[in-house]
Amino acid sequence: MGERKATVAAEVGLHARPAATFVQMAMKAPMDVTVARSSGGDPINGKSILQIMALDVRKGEEIVIRAEGDGSEEILDRLADIASTP
Known part of the structure; x- marks a missing residue:
């Protein structure tokens, strides 16, 4: 399983527009x-706006x-970029 760590950079955290993006x-990813x-906690569905916002990442x-899965490295790179964009 591929993974990426990203530090959330948006002022609003992973909420509103950053969460929607x-x-x-x-x-667009064919995989989960x-x-x-x-810091811990259960993983949530990255395709659910409600779950992303409920995660309350600051x-x-x-x-x-x-x-x-196929193409996961590319999607992980893109998602990490979104999370780390101010």
């Missing part, structure tokens, strides 16, 4: 995508994004 990209806080916090 993240989910839109994740939805999960997101978890790097600016400066690190997340772990996971996906497995």
Whole structure:
């Protein structure tokens, strides 16, 4: 299983527009995508805007994004870029 760690850079954290952009990209992936806080906790569905927003990730916090399958490395790179863009 591939994974990427990313530090959330947006002022609003992984909420509102950054969350929507993240989910839109994740939805393009043919495989499951999960997101978890790097400090622990259960992974959530990276394709669910409600679950992403409920994770309540703030600016400066690190997340772990996971996906497995053909094309997962590319999607992980893109999702990490979205999360780490201010």
